[in-house]
Amino acid sequence: MKRTLIFAAAASALAFAASASAQNFVIVNGTVATGDGSDPIEGGMVEVKDGKIAYVGPERAFETTTVYDVAGKWVTPGIFAAATDIGLADVGGVSESNDSSANGSPYNAALDISTAINPSSQHIAVSRAGGVTRATVTGSPGRSIFAGQGATIDLGADGQPITVAKSFQLVALGEAGARLAGGSRVASQAELRNALREAAAFAAGTWEGGEAILTRADAEALVAVTSGKQKLYVHVERAQDIRGALGLKREFPKLDMVLLSVSEGWLVADEIAASGVPVIADPLDDLPSSFEQLAATQSNVGRMFAAGVKVAIGGIDTFNQPRNLTQYAGNLVALQKVPRASGLSWGQAFAAITSVPAEISGMGGKAGVLTAGAFGDVVIWDGDPLELSSEPVTVYIDGVEQPLDNHQTRLRDRYRDLNESDLPKAYDW
Numbered sequence: 001m002k003r004t005l006i007f008a009a010a011a012s013a014l015a016f017a018a019s020a021s022a023q024n025f026v027i028v029n030g031t032v033a034t035g036d037g038s039d040p041i042e043g044g045m046v047e048v049k050d051g052k053i054a055y056v057g058p059e060r061a062f063e064t065t066t067v068y069d070v071a072g073k074w075v076t077p078g079i080f081a082a083a084t085d086i087g088l089a090d091v092g093g094v095s096e097s098n099d100s101s102a103n104g105s106p107y108n109a110a111l112d113i114s115t116a117i118n119p120s121s122q123h124i125a126v127s128r129a130g131g132v133t134r135a136t137v138t139g140s141p142g143r144s145i146f147a148g149q150g151a152t153i154d155l156g157a158d159g160q161p162i163t164v165a166k167s168f169q170l171v172a173l174g175e176a177g178a179r180l181a182g183g184s185r186v187a188s189q190a191e192l193r194n195a196l197r198e199a200a201a202f203a204a205g206t207w208e209g210g211e212a213i214l215t216r217a218d219a220e221a222l223v224a225v226t227s228g229k230q231k232l233y234v235h236v237e238r239a240q241d242i243r244g245a246l247g248l249k250r251e252f253p254k255l256d257m258v259l260l261s262v263s264e265g266w267l268v269a270d271e272i273a274a275s276g277v278p279v280i281a282d283p284l285d286d287l288p289s290s291f292e293q294l295a296a297t298q299s300n301v302g303r304m305f306a307a308g309v310k311v312a313i314g315g316i317d318t319f320n321q322p323r324n325l326t327q328y329a330g331n332l333v334a335l336q337k338v339p340r341a342s343g344l345s346w347g348q349a350f351a352a353i354t355s356v357p358a359e360i361s362g363m364g365g366k367a368g369v370l371t372a373g374a375f376g377d378v379v380i381w382d383g384d385p386l387e388l389s390s391e392p393v394t395v396y397i398d399g400v401e402q403p404l405d406n407h408q409t410r411l412r413d414r415y416r417d418l419n420e421s422d423l424p425k426a427y428d429w
Contacts, residue, residue, distance in 0.1 A: 021400065022048075022050060022051035022376065022398055022399035022400050023048070023066065023396075023399050023400065023401065024048065024049045024050065024064050024066065024399070025047075025048055025064060025066040025067065025068060025399075026045060026046070026047045026048075026062050026064045026066070026067045026068070027045065027046045027047075027048075027067075027068045027070055027075050027378070027380065028043075028045045028059055028067060028068070028069055028070070029043055029059075029069050029070060029071045030043075030044060030046075030070040030071070030073050030074060030075040030380070031043075031044070031073070031074045031075065032044030032045070032046060032056065032074075032075045032076075032370065033074065033075070033076045033077075033347075033350055033370075033385070034056055034076075034077070034369060034370040034371065035076060035077040035350060035351055035354035035355045035368050035369040035370060036347075036351060036355050036369055036371070037347040037348055037350075037351040037355070038347055039346075039347060040074070040346075040347075041056075041057065041058065043058070043059060044056065044057065044058065044059070044075065045057060045058065045059040045060065045062075046075055046370060046378060047062060047064065048376040048378060048396065048399045049064075049399075050399070051375070051376045051398040051399035051400070052372075052373055052374065052375065052376050052399070053370055053371060053372055053373065053374045053375070053376055053378075054372060055372060056370045056371060056372070068380075070380055073380050073381060073382060073383075073393070074380070074381040074382075074383065074384060074385055074390070075370075075378060075379070075380055075381075076131075076350070076354070076370070076378075076379050076381065076385055077133075077354050077355070077367070077368050077369050077370045077374070077377055077378065077379070078131060078132065078133025078134060078354075078367070078368070078377035078378070078379050078395065078397065079130070079131045079132040079133065079134075079322070079325055079326065079353050079354060079368075079379070080132075080133070080134045080135065080353065080354055080355075080357040080358045080361070080363070080367055080368035081127065081132045081134070081135040081136070081314060081322030081325060081353075081357070082135070082136050082280045082312050082313075082314030082315070082357035082360065082361065083136055083138055083150075083170075083233065083260055083280050083314050083315050084127075084135045084136065084137055084138075084314070084320065084322050085100045085137060085138065085139070085140070085320050086121065086123040086124050086127055086135060086137060086155075086320060086322065087116075087117035087118050087119065087121045087123060087124050087137055087153065087161065088100040088113065088116060088117065088118075088121075088137065088139065089121075089123070089320075090118070090121060090122070090123075092320070099116035099139070100139050100140050101139055101140045101141070101142045101147075102139070102142045102148075103142040103143050104142075104143075105142060106215060107148075107215060107217050107218060108141075108142065108143070108144035108146040108147075108148065108218055109144075109146040109148060109149070109169060109195065109214070109218040109221045109222050109225075110148070110149075110215070110217035110218045110220070110221040111139060111147070111148025111149065112148065112149050112151075112165065112166055113137055113138060113139050113148055113149060113150050113151050114149075114151035114162050114165035114166065117137060117151060117153060117161055117162065119156075119157075119158075119159050119160070119161040120159070122406055122407045122408075123320060124155050124161070125157075125403075125405075125406035125407070126323060126406050126407070126408055127155060127322050127323050128155040128156075128157075128395060128397075128402055128403075128404065128406075129323070129392065129395075129404040129405075129406055129409065130322070130323025130324075130326070130391075130392065131323070131326065131379045131381070131385065131391075131392040131395060132155055132322050132323060132325070133154060133155055133156075133367075133375075133377040133379070133395065133397045134152070134153065134154050134155065134163070134358065134363070134367045134368065134375075134377065135152075135153055135155065135322060136150055136151070136152050136153075136167065136168065136357075136361050137150055137151050137152075137153055138150035138168070138170045138233065139170070141170070141171075141172045141176070141177075141180055143180065144180060144191075145171050145172050145173070145177045145180050145181055145188050145191055145192060146169065146170070146171050146195070146218070146222075147169075147170035147171070147172065148169070148170070149165075149166040149167075149168070149169055149221060149230070150166075150167060150168045150169070150170060150233070151163075151164065151165050151166070151167055152164040152167045152361055152362070152363065154375075154377075154397055154398070155397065155402075156397040156398065156400065156402060157402055157403055158400070163363075164362070164363075166224070166230060167230070167231065167361065167362065168230060168231035168232065168233050168258070168361075169221070169222070169224075169225050169230055169231070169232050169233065170233045170235065170260070171192060171232060171233070171234055171235070172188075172235045173185070173188055173189070173192070173234060173235065173236050173241055173244065173245060174235065174236045174237050174238055174241045174292050175237070175290055175291070175292050176235065177192075177235075185241070185244075189244065192248075193248075193251070194213060195213075195214055195218070195219075195222055196222065196225070196226050196248075196252055198212055198213065198214045198219050198222070199214075199219050199220075199221075199222030199223050199225065199226045200223075200226050201219075202216075202219040202220055202222075202223055203223045203226065203227065207219055225255065226252060226254060226255070227254055228254035228255060228256045229256075230256070231256045231257070231258055231361075231362070232255055232256065232257050232258070233257075233258045233259075233260050233280075234248075234257060234258070234259055234260060235260045235261055236259060236260070236261065236262060237261055237262065237263040237264060237290070237292040237293050237296075238263075238264050238292035238293070238294075239264040239265075239267040239268045239295065241292065242259060242262060242264065242265060242268050242271075242272065243268060243271065245257070245259060246271060246272065246275045246277060249275060249277070257277050258277065258278055258279070258280060258360055259272065259277055259278070259279045259280070260279075260280050260315055261280070261281065261282050261285075261315045262279050262281050262282075262300070262304075263282060263285045263292070263293040263295070263296040263300065264292075264293065264294075264295040264296065264300075265279060265281060265300055265304050265309070266295075266297065266299065266300045266303035266304055266307075267295055269303055269304045269306075269307035269308075269309055270307050272304065272307070272309045273304075273307045273308035273309045278309070278310040278311070278312070278356075278359075278360045279304060279309055279310065279311050279312070280311075280312045280313075280314045280315050280357065280360065281300060281301050281304065281311055281312070281313060281314075281315060282300075282314075282315040283301055283313045283314075283315075283325075283328035283329070283331070283332060284298055284328055284331060285298075285300065286298040298331075298332075298335060298341065299335070299341050299342040299343070301313065301332055301342075301343075301344065301352070302332065302335065302336075302341070302342030302343045302344055303342045305342075305344060305348060306342060310356060310359070310360065311352060311356065312352055312353070312356040312357035312360050313325060313328055313329055313332070313349075313352040313353050313357075314353075314357055325353040326353065326385050326386055326390075327386075327388055328353075329344075329349040329350060329352060329353050329386050330349070330386035330387060330388065332344045332349045332352075333345070333346050333349045333386060346386065349386060350385070350386065354368035354369060355368040355369040356368070375397070375398055376396055376397070376398050376399030376400075377396060377397050377398065378395075378396040379392050379394070379395050379396075380392065380393050380394040380395075381393065392404065
Protein backbone atom coordinates (compact mmCIF):
# COMPACT_ATOMS: atom_id res chain seq x y z
CA MET A 1 0.00 0.00 0.00
CA LYS A 2 1.33 3.41 -0.96
CA ARG A 3 0.07 6.70 0.46
CA THR A 4 2.29 9.52 -0.63
CA LEU A 5 -0.43 12.13 -0.20
CA ILE A 6 -3.06 12.11 2.56
CA PHE A 7 -5.73 14.76 2.82
CA ALA A 8 -7.32 15.62 6.13
CA ALA A 9 -11.07 15.40 6.53
CA ALA A 10 -11.60 19.14 6.44
CA ALA A 11 -13.77 20.27 3.59
CA SER A 12 -11.22 22.93 2.66
CA ALA A 13 -8.70 20.22 1.89
CA LEU A 14 -11.05 18.90 -0.79
CA ALA A 15 -11.61 22.24 -2.45
CA PHE A 16 -8.63 22.14 -4.77
CA ALA A 17 -8.74 23.48 -8.28
CA ALA A 18 -10.63 21.41 -10.79
CA SER A 19 -8.66 19.41 -13.30
CA ALA A 20 -9.70 19.23 -16.92
CA SER A 21 -8.76 15.56 -17.21
CA ALA A 22 -9.77 12.40 -15.39
CA GLN A 23 -7.85 11.74 -12.21
CA ASN A 24 -6.74 8.45 -10.68
CA PHE A 25 -7.45 8.57 -6.97
CA VAL A 26 -8.60 6.68 -3.93
CA ILE A 27 -11.10 7.82 -1.31
CA VAL A 28 -10.81 6.14 2.08
CA ASN A 29 -12.36 6.19 5.51
CA GLY A 30 -15.78 7.49 4.46
CA THR A 31 -19.29 6.12 4.78
CA VAL A 32 -19.77 4.66 1.31
CA ALA A 33 -23.27 4.20 -0.15
CA THR A 34 -23.08 2.36 -3.47
CA GLY A 35 -26.58 3.26 -4.66
CA ASP A 36 -27.68 -0.35 -5.27
CA GLY A 37 -30.00 -0.44 -2.26
CA SER A 38 -27.49 -2.07 0.09
CA ASP A 39 -26.50 -0.67 3.47
CA PRO A 40 -23.70 1.93 3.53
CA ILE A 41 -20.16 0.69 4.21
CA GLU A 42 -18.47 2.30 7.18
CA GLY A 43 -14.82 3.05 6.55
CA GLY A 44 -15.19 2.05 2.91
CA MET A 45 -12.90 2.70 -0.01
CA VAL A 46 -13.57 3.91 -3.56
CA GLU A 47 -10.91 3.78 -6.26
CA VAL A 48 -11.29 5.70 -9.52
CA LYS A 49 -9.00 4.94 -12.43
CA ASP A 50 -9.11 6.36 -15.97
CA GLY A 51 -12.51 7.95 -15.37
CA LYS A 52 -14.15 4.72 -14.18
CA ILE A 53 -14.85 3.12 -10.83
CA ALA A 54 -12.14 0.51 -10.29
CA TYR A 55 -13.03 -0.76 -6.81
CA VAL A 56 -15.57 -0.23 -4.02
CA GLY A 57 -15.57 -2.00 -0.69
CA PRO A 58 -13.57 -2.39 2.50
CA GLU A 59 -10.18 -0.71 2.41
CA ARG A 60 -7.49 -2.76 0.67
CA ALA A 61 -4.00 -2.29 -0.70
CA PHE A 62 -3.61 0.15 -3.58
CA GLU A 63 -0.88 1.85 -5.60
CA THR A 64 -2.53 5.17 -6.36
CA THR A 65 -0.56 8.14 -5.07
CA THR A 66 -3.54 10.47 -4.71
CA VAL A 67 -5.52 9.54 -1.63
CA TYR A 68 -8.33 11.45 0.06
CA ASP A 69 -9.08 10.64 3.66
CA VAL A 70 -12.70 11.72 4.17
CA ALA A 71 -13.34 10.65 7.75
CA GLY A 72 -16.79 11.77 8.89
CA LYS A 73 -18.08 12.25 5.36
CA TRP A 74 -20.28 10.23 2.99
CA VAL A 75 -19.24 8.96 -0.44
CA THR A 76 -21.91 8.12 -3.01
CA PRO A 77 -22.53 7.87 -6.75
CA GLY A 78 -23.90 10.99 -8.37
CA ILE A 79 -27.63 11.56 -8.30
CA PHE A 80 -29.42 10.50 -11.52
CA ALA A 81 -32.31 12.89 -12.15
CA ALA A 82 -35.05 11.36 -14.29
CA ALA A 83 -37.28 13.46 -16.56
CA THR A 84 -36.04 17.03 -16.10
CA ASP A 85 -35.94 20.08 -18.32
CA ILE A 86 -32.57 21.40 -17.14
CA GLY A 87 -30.57 23.07 -19.89
CA LEU A 88 -33.63 23.92 -21.99
CA ALA A 89 -34.53 27.29 -20.44
CA ASP A 90 -32.61 30.07 -18.73
CA VAL A 91 -35.78 31.91 -17.65
CA GLY A 92 -38.94 29.90 -18.11
CA GLY A 93 -41.15 32.95 -18.59
CA VAL A 94 -38.92 34.45 -21.30
CA SER A 95 -39.78 32.71 -24.55
CA GLU A 96 -36.51 33.75 -26.21
CA SER A 97 -34.56 31.70 -23.65
CA ASN A 98 -37.00 28.80 -23.41
CA ASP A 99 -36.68 25.80 -25.75
CA SER A 100 -38.77 23.37 -23.70
CA SER A 101 -41.81 23.50 -26.00
CA ALA A 102 -42.54 24.27 -29.65
CA ASN A 103 -46.16 25.32 -29.97
CA GLY A 104 -45.72 26.76 -33.46
CA SER A 105 -43.72 23.97 -35.04
CA PRO A 106 -45.20 21.61 -37.63
CA TYR A 107 -43.04 18.87 -36.07
CA ASN A 108 -43.70 17.05 -32.79
CA ALA A 109 -42.33 13.51 -32.33
CA ALA A 110 -39.35 14.39 -34.53
CA LEU A 111 -38.14 17.19 -32.26
CA ASP A 112 -34.65 16.34 -30.94
CA ILE A 113 -34.08 17.93 -27.53
CA SER A 114 -30.33 17.27 -27.63
CA THR A 115 -29.85 20.05 -30.20
CA ALA A 116 -30.98 22.73 -27.71
CA ILE A 117 -29.44 21.74 -24.35
CA ASN A 118 -27.22 24.52 -23.02
CA PRO A 119 -24.40 23.08 -20.84
CA SER A 120 -23.72 26.60 -19.46
CA SER A 121 -27.25 26.90 -18.06
CA GLN A 122 -27.34 27.91 -14.41
CA HIS A 123 -29.96 25.17 -13.87
CA ILE A 124 -27.26 22.65 -14.75
CA ALA A 125 -24.67 24.39 -12.56
CA VAL A 126 -27.04 24.54 -9.56
CA SER A 127 -28.05 20.89 -10.02
CA ARG A 128 -24.39 19.84 -10.24
CA ALA A 129 -23.69 21.64 -6.96
CA GLY A 130 -26.54 19.59 -5.47
CA GLY A 131 -24.83 16.31 -6.34
CA VAL A 132 -26.68 15.60 -9.62
CA THR A 133 -24.24 14.18 -12.16
CA ARG A 134 -26.56 12.61 -14.81
CA ALA A 135 -30.08 13.34 -16.00
CA THR A 136 -32.62 12.68 -18.66
CA VAL A 137 -34.01 15.82 -20.29
CA THR A 138 -37.34 16.15 -22.05
CA GLY A 139 -39.38 18.92 -23.56
CA SER A 140 -43.08 19.48 -22.99
CA PRO A 141 -45.81 18.75 -25.54
CA GLY A 142 -46.63 21.75 -27.70
CA ARG A 143 -49.67 21.30 -29.90
CA SER A 144 -49.51 17.51 -30.04
CA ILE A 145 -49.53 14.75 -27.44
CA PHE A 146 -45.88 14.07 -28.41
CA ALA A 147 -43.16 16.14 -26.75
CA GLY A 148 -40.30 14.92 -28.92
CA GLN A 149 -37.17 12.91 -28.32
CA GLY A 150 -35.44 13.37 -24.97
CA ALA A 151 -31.75 13.03 -24.20
CA THR A 152 -29.54 11.52 -21.51
CA ILE A 153 -26.87 13.96 -20.35
CA ASP A 154 -24.05 14.40 -17.89
CA LEU A 155 -23.71 17.64 -15.95
CA GLY A 156 -19.96 18.05 -16.43
CA ALA A 157 -18.46 21.48 -17.04
CA ASP A 158 -16.69 20.38 -20.23
CA GLY A 159 -19.42 21.71 -22.53
CA GLN A 160 -20.23 18.24 -23.93
CA PRO A 161 -23.41 17.19 -22.08
CA ILE A 162 -24.94 14.61 -24.42
CA THR A 163 -24.45 10.99 -23.38
CA VAL A 164 -27.28 9.57 -25.50
CA ALA A 165 -29.32 11.69 -27.90
CA LYS A 166 -32.85 10.61 -28.84
CA SER A 167 -32.91 8.19 -25.91
CA PHE A 168 -36.69 8.30 -25.40
CA GLN A 169 -39.96 9.77 -26.69
CA LEU A 170 -42.49 11.42 -24.36
CA VAL A 171 -46.24 11.27 -24.91
CA ALA A 172 -48.92 12.86 -22.72
CA LEU A 173 -52.17 11.00 -22.03
CA GLY A 174 -54.75 11.68 -19.31
CA GLU A 175 -56.10 15.21 -18.91
CA ALA A 176 -53.12 16.91 -20.60
CA GLY A 177 -53.25 14.57 -23.59
CA ALA A 178 -57.00 14.99 -23.88
CA ARG A 179 -56.72 18.79 -24.14
CA LEU A 180 -53.97 18.54 -26.77
CA ALA A 181 -55.79 15.93 -28.86
CA GLY A 182 -59.06 17.78 -29.13
CA GLY A 183 -60.84 17.68 -25.80
CA SER A 184 -61.18 14.08 -24.63
CA ARG A 185 -59.17 11.02 -23.69
CA VAL A 186 -60.82 9.24 -26.60
CA ALA A 187 -59.13 11.64 -29.00
CA SER A 188 -55.70 11.24 -27.39
CA GLN A 189 -55.94 7.44 -27.56
CA ALA A 190 -56.96 7.66 -31.23
CA GLU A 191 -54.12 10.09 -31.99
CA LEU A 192 -51.53 7.87 -30.30
CA ARG A 193 -52.67 4.65 -31.98
CA ASN A 194 -52.87 6.30 -35.39
CA ALA A 195 -49.35 7.67 -34.96
CA LEU A 196 -47.93 4.29 -33.99
CA ARG A 197 -49.68 2.61 -36.92
CA GLU A 198 -48.39 5.23 -39.34
CA ALA A 199 -44.88 4.71 -37.98
CA ALA A 200 -45.21 0.96 -38.47
CA ALA A 201 -46.37 1.59 -42.03
CA PHE A 202 -43.41 3.91 -42.59
CA ALA A 203 -41.06 1.17 -41.44
CA ALA A 204 -42.77 -1.33 -43.77
CA GLY A 205 -42.59 1.05 -46.72
CA THR A 206 -46.37 1.30 -47.00
CA TRP A 207 -46.82 4.77 -45.49
CA GLU A 208 -48.79 7.08 -47.78
CA GLY A 209 -47.83 10.64 -47.04
CA GLY A 210 -50.75 12.16 -48.91
CA GLU A 211 -53.26 10.34 -46.70
CA ALA A 212 -51.27 10.58 -43.49
CA ILE A 213 -51.78 12.81 -40.47
CA LEU A 214 -48.15 12.74 -39.32
CA THR A 215 -45.42 14.65 -41.09
CA ARG A 216 -42.79 12.49 -42.73
CA ALA A 217 -40.28 13.49 -40.04
CA ASP A 218 -42.65 12.54 -37.19
CA ALA A 219 -43.54 9.18 -38.79
CA GLU A 220 -39.87 8.40 -39.30
CA ALA A 221 -39.01 9.38 -35.70
CA LEU A 222 -41.68 7.08 -34.25
CA VAL A 223 -40.30 4.03 -36.05
CA ALA A 224 -37.72 3.72 -33.26
CA VAL A 225 -40.58 3.65 -30.72
CA THR A 226 -42.67 0.99 -32.47
CA SER A 227 -39.61 -1.22 -32.94
CA GLY A 228 -38.65 -0.94 -29.26
CA LYS A 229 -35.31 0.72 -30.02
CA GLN A 230 -36.39 3.93 -28.29
CA LYS A 231 -38.21 4.09 -24.94
CA LEU A 232 -41.69 5.58 -24.78
CA TYR A 233 -42.32 7.67 -21.64
CA VAL A 234 -46.07 7.92 -21.03
CA HIS A 235 -47.31 10.68 -18.72
CA VAL A 236 -50.43 9.47 -16.89
CA GLU A 237 -51.95 10.09 -13.45
CA ARG A 238 -55.35 8.38 -13.05
CA ALA A 239 -55.53 4.65 -12.36
CA GLN A 240 -57.76 3.98 -15.36
CA ASP A 241 -55.40 5.95 -17.63
CA ILE A 242 -52.54 3.80 -16.35
CA ARG A 243 -54.52 0.69 -17.30
CA GLY A 244 -55.09 2.19 -20.74
CA ALA A 245 -51.39 2.83 -21.20
CA LEU A 246 -50.50 -0.70 -20.14
CA GLY A 247 -53.03 -1.94 -22.69
CA LEU A 248 -50.89 -0.45 -25.45
CA LYS A 249 -48.34 -3.19 -24.76
CA ARG A 250 -50.85 -5.81 -25.88
CA GLU A 251 -51.47 -3.97 -29.13
CA PHE A 252 -47.86 -2.92 -29.76
CA PRO A 253 -45.83 -5.60 -27.92
CA LYS A 254 -42.42 -4.16 -28.84
CA LEU A 255 -43.04 -0.89 -26.99
CA ASP A 256 -40.36 -0.24 -24.34
CA MET A 257 -42.63 1.76 -22.06
CA VAL A 258 -41.94 3.84 -18.93
CA LEU A 259 -44.81 5.36 -16.93
CA LEU A 260 -44.27 8.93 -15.73
CA SER A 261 -45.83 10.65 -12.69
CA VAL A 262 -48.64 8.07 -11.90
CA SER A 263 -50.26 9.78 -8.89
CA GLU A 264 -52.78 6.92 -8.57
CA GLY A 265 -50.30 4.16 -9.34
CA TRP A 266 -50.81 2.48 -5.97
CA LEU A 267 -54.41 1.62 -6.96
CA VAL A 268 -53.15 -0.53 -9.85
CA ALA A 269 -49.74 -1.44 -8.45
CA ASP A 270 -50.22 -5.17 -8.98
CA GLU A 271 -51.10 -4.61 -12.64
CA ILE A 272 -48.07 -2.39 -13.19
CA ALA A 273 -45.80 -4.93 -11.49
CA ALA A 274 -47.21 -7.77 -13.62
CA SER A 275 -46.54 -5.78 -16.80
CA GLY A 276 -42.88 -5.22 -15.91
CA VAL A 277 -43.21 -1.56 -16.93
CA PRO A 278 -41.05 0.69 -14.71
CA VAL A 279 -42.27 3.93 -13.19
CA ILE A 280 -40.84 7.40 -12.60
CA ALA A 281 -43.10 8.71 -9.87
CA ASP A 282 -43.77 12.13 -8.48
CA PRO A 283 -42.50 11.54 -4.94
CA LEU A 284 -44.69 13.66 -2.68
CA ASP A 285 -47.79 14.20 -4.77
CA ASP A 286 -50.27 13.93 -1.91
CA LEU A 287 -53.08 16.30 -2.85
CA PRO A 288 -55.54 16.15 -5.77
CA SER A 289 -54.52 19.17 -7.83
CA SER A 290 -56.68 17.84 -10.68
CA PHE A 291 -59.54 15.37 -11.16
CA GLU A 292 -57.11 12.72 -12.37
CA GLN A 293 -55.24 12.83 -9.03
CA LEU A 294 -58.12 12.30 -6.59
CA ALA A 295 -56.39 9.29 -4.97
CA ALA A 296 -52.95 10.94 -4.70
CA THR A 297 -51.06 10.01 -1.54
CA GLN A 298 -47.52 10.29 -0.22
CA SER A 299 -47.62 6.51 0.22
CA ASN A 300 -47.87 6.01 -3.55
CA VAL A 301 -44.17 5.22 -4.07
CA GLY A 302 -43.93 2.99 -1.00
CA ARG A 303 -47.02 0.98 -1.93
CA MET A 304 -45.91 0.49 -5.55
CA PHE A 305 -42.47 -0.60 -4.35
CA ALA A 306 -44.05 -3.09 -1.94
CA ALA A 307 -46.09 -4.52 -4.85
CA GLY A 308 -42.92 -5.16 -6.84
CA VAL A 309 -42.94 -2.17 -9.20
CA LYS A 310 -39.55 -0.76 -10.24
CA VAL A 311 -39.90 2.84 -9.05
CA ALA A 312 -37.61 5.82 -9.55
CA ILE A 313 -38.27 9.16 -7.91
CA GLY A 314 -38.57 12.05 -10.33
CA GLY A 315 -40.96 13.82 -12.61
CA ILE A 316 -43.07 16.92 -12.37
CA ASP A 317 -42.16 18.33 -8.94
CA THR A 318 -38.45 17.86 -9.62
CA PHE A 319 -38.69 18.82 -13.29
CA ASN A 320 -36.47 21.91 -13.07
CA GLN A 321 -35.19 21.50 -9.50
CA PRO A 322 -33.64 18.02 -9.43
CA ARG A 323 -31.36 19.06 -6.55
CA ASN A 324 -34.46 18.49 -4.34
CA LEU A 325 -34.41 14.75 -5.07
CA THR A 326 -32.36 14.00 -1.96
CA GLN A 327 -34.90 15.85 0.19
CA TYR A 328 -37.81 13.95 -1.34
CA ALA A 329 -36.02 10.63 -0.91
CA GLY A 330 -35.34 11.51 2.72
CA ASN A 331 -39.00 12.32 3.24
CA LEU A 332 -39.94 8.85 1.99
CA VAL A 333 -37.57 7.38 4.59
CA ALA A 334 -39.21 9.46 7.31
CA LEU A 335 -42.64 8.36 6.08
CA GLN A 336 -41.91 4.90 7.46
CA LYS A 337 -42.43 6.31 10.94
CA VAL A 338 -45.91 7.67 10.15
CA PRO A 339 -48.67 5.27 11.26
CA ARG A 340 -50.39 3.50 8.30
CA ALA A 341 -48.11 5.23 5.78
CA SER A 342 -45.77 3.44 3.37
CA GLY A 343 -42.27 4.74 2.78
CA LEU A 344 -38.90 3.34 1.80
CA SER A 345 -35.81 2.21 3.68
CA TRP A 346 -32.72 4.42 3.39
CA GLY A 347 -31.12 2.13 0.81
CA GLN A 348 -34.33 1.83 -1.24
CA ALA A 349 -34.87 5.59 -1.23
CA PHE A 350 -31.30 6.36 -2.25
CA ALA A 351 -31.41 3.76 -5.02
CA ALA A 352 -34.62 5.42 -6.27
CA ILE A 353 -32.62 8.57 -7.11
CA THR A 354 -29.44 6.87 -8.32
CA SER A 355 -29.25 3.33 -9.73
CA VAL A 356 -32.97 2.77 -10.44
CA PRO A 357 -33.50 5.84 -12.68
CA ALA A 358 -30.22 5.00 -14.40
CA GLU A 359 -31.48 1.46 -15.11
CA ILE A 360 -34.80 2.79 -16.41
CA SER A 361 -32.94 5.14 -18.77
CA GLY A 362 -30.80 2.30 -20.13
CA MET A 363 -27.69 3.23 -18.15
CA GLY A 364 -27.84 0.36 -15.66
CA GLY A 365 -24.45 -0.56 -14.20
CA LYS A 366 -22.91 2.54 -15.75
CA ALA A 367 -24.45 5.46 -13.86
CA GLY A 368 -26.01 6.02 -10.46
CA VAL A 369 -23.97 3.27 -8.84
CA LEU A 370 -20.53 2.73 -7.38
CA THR A 371 -19.41 -0.53 -8.94
CA ALA A 372 -16.37 -1.57 -10.95
CA GLY A 373 -16.64 -0.34 -14.53
CA ALA A 374 -19.24 2.38 -13.86
CA PHE A 375 -18.68 6.03 -14.72
CA GLY A 376 -16.38 7.77 -12.25
CA ASP A 377 -19.26 9.88 -10.92
CA VAL A 378 -18.56 10.29 -7.21
CA VAL A 379 -19.98 12.76 -4.69
CA ILE A 380 -18.46 13.48 -1.28
CA TRP A 381 -21.03 14.88 1.17
CA ASP A 382 -20.49 16.55 4.52
CA GLY A 383 -23.12 14.22 6.03
CA ASP A 384 -25.97 11.85 5.21
CA PRO A 385 -27.07 12.94 1.70
CA LEU A 386 -30.74 12.36 2.54
CA GLU A 387 -30.56 14.85 5.42
CA LEU A 388 -31.69 18.33 4.42
CA SER A 389 -28.72 19.93 6.19
CA SER A 390 -26.12 17.97 4.16
CA GLU A 391 -24.51 19.15 0.95
CA PRO A 392 -21.82 18.00 -1.47
CA VAL A 393 -18.28 19.21 -0.84
CA THR A 394 -16.73 17.58 -3.93
CA VAL A 395 -18.30 16.24 -7.13
CA TYR A 396 -16.54 14.14 -9.77
CA ILE A 397 -17.97 13.28 -13.18
CA ASP A 398 -16.03 10.71 -15.21
CA GLY A 399 -13.25 11.10 -12.65
CA VAL A 400 -12.97 14.86 -13.22
CA GLU A 401 -13.51 17.21 -10.28
CA GLN A 402 -16.28 19.69 -11.08
CA PRO A 403 -16.74 23.36 -10.15
CA LEU A 404 -19.57 23.88 -7.66
CA ASP A 405 -19.92 27.65 -7.94
CA ASN A 406 -22.95 29.07 -9.70
CA HIS A 407 -25.09 32.17 -9.86
CA GLN A 408 -26.70 31.40 -6.49
CA THR A 409 -23.41 30.85 -4.64
CA ARG A 410 -22.03 34.06 -6.10
CA LEU A 411 -25.08 36.00 -4.91
CA ARG A 412 -24.66 34.42 -1.46
CA ASP A 413 -21.01 35.39 -1.29
CA ARG A 414 -21.72 38.90 -2.52
CA TYR A 415 -24.36 39.79 0.04
CA ARG A 416 -23.83 37.67 3.16
CA ASP A 417 -21.31 40.08 4.73
CA LEU A 418 -22.94 43.21 3.41
CA ASN A 419 -22.23 46.40 5.34
CA GLU A 420 -25.61 48.15 5.44
CA SER A 421 -23.89 51.52 5.23
CA ASP A 422 -22.59 50.63 1.76
CA LEU A 423 -24.31 51.67 -1.41
CA PRO A 424 -26.37 48.96 -3.11
CA LYS A 425 -24.13 46.67 -5.14
CA ALA A 426 -25.70 47.98 -8.34
CA TYR A 427 -23.76 51.21 -7.68
CA ASP A 428 -20.52 49.42 -6.80
CA TRP A 429 -18.54 49.80 -9.98
